[in-house]
Amino acid sequence: MKTSKYSDSLIMSILKQAEAGTPIPNLCREHGMSSATFYKWKSKYGGMDLSMMTRLKELEAENARLKRMYADERLKSDILQDALLKKF
Missing domain, CATH: 1.20.5 (Single alpha-helices involved in coiled-coils or other helix-helix interfaces)
Structure with missing residues (x-):
């Protein structure tokens, strides 16, 4: 199985930045990921x-x-x- 280039702590920090009000397209561009990936993480790990x-x-x-x-x-x-x- 392919391993993610994003660590757990990085995923959590990205989600925290989005909760703090950083626009999603800016986060995706900054970290080199798609918006679909962000929303998948948000649905899976949101609130954790x-x-x-x-x-x-x-x-x-x-x-x-x-x-x-x-x-x-x-x-x-x-x-x-x-x-x-x-x-x-």
Whole structure:
């Protein structure tokens, strides 16, 4: 997966600047990002502080890991069931 060139603290500072009244097009131009990226961050991280944002990212990573584990176990289960059905 592609990593972001924007750190969590930078994202939070950009959102704080927007809350302080800096125009969105100026922020986007200054930081080299699109307005769509800004509004995506605002919808995802708006109202959070840095610790909450870090926790959210940890939970998303754990959720992805658990989904992969479930898919692997489901695949193993399907293979075993197919082998048992063919044997009898």
